[in-house]
Amino acid sequence: MPELPEVEVTRRGLAPALCGRTLTAVVTRTPRLRSPIGALGDAIAGSRLASIERRAKYLIWTFDAPDGGRHYLTSHLGMSGSWRLWDNPAPPPKKHDHVDLVFDAVTARLNDPRRFSDMRVTDGDPRLAPPLSALGFEPFDPALTAEVFARLMRASSQSVKQVLLSGAVVVGCGNIYCSEALFLAGIDPRRAACRISAGRLARLLECIRQVLEAAIAAGGSTLRDFHGPEGRDGYFALTAAVYARAGQPCPRCGAPLARIVQQGRSTFFCPKCQR
């Protein structure tokens, strides 16, 4: 489920419950997720969690060791990962519960059926090294002005959907919110990014921010349930206008919505009112 809004909602659920706590143990029940995770706890067990920040769809957990050293845990939810909090002692693990971060009073547990999620520990700030250092702007970064956005987008001959999805200019538009933002902006997802006027690109940036903000707000409204056994209802709380709605009438003009495949991923749009 995780696109940027879901990751941000996850961060807002985890951080207040965990920051300031000491990590007592790391339990791994699989040798690898996307990459090997066996020795995950070696460097960070016994450290205090200072902060959980987000960069694109990555969460960056900063740990301060008793000896003054600092380590970073970078986690990614892949396609199907989710975090859940339990008061200690946590109940027995269920299927696909791969990692427990056991803190002094609370356990954060990662569940991921498809195992595309990832976790790694580094000494240095992961944001300064690839792949994170190569990412585009955060969508709400004030430095990403309409002018900057237009200049970067117009440098690419790829389709606008492809450029947004790549995260090379702005991060956070996964496959769902890509389709939604382009619908809102009235732009054909197949159009080459370099062939969109600066004015329409300014509008697109506004739509990206609007769509992501609304999704975060919808997820945030269920944060108080983050602790509960029922999991997170925030996902999909927002009904998509076009995503997964091929054949249904366009909410704007009534024409049937279409599904096409770009780079092996589905794109949903209105062939009539997106130009």
Place this chain on the structure above:
DNA sequence: CTGGTCACCTGGAAGC
């Protein structure tokens, strides 16, 4: 460099 394809996994839904 670029763009395209595929692999990594499991599970749910749809089709026969």
Place this chain on the structure above:
DNA sequence: TGCTTCCAGGTGACCA
């Protein structure tokens, strides 16, 4: 009912 096929929110390796 049961088998097969397709599809899924993300990334990154590999190839021409």
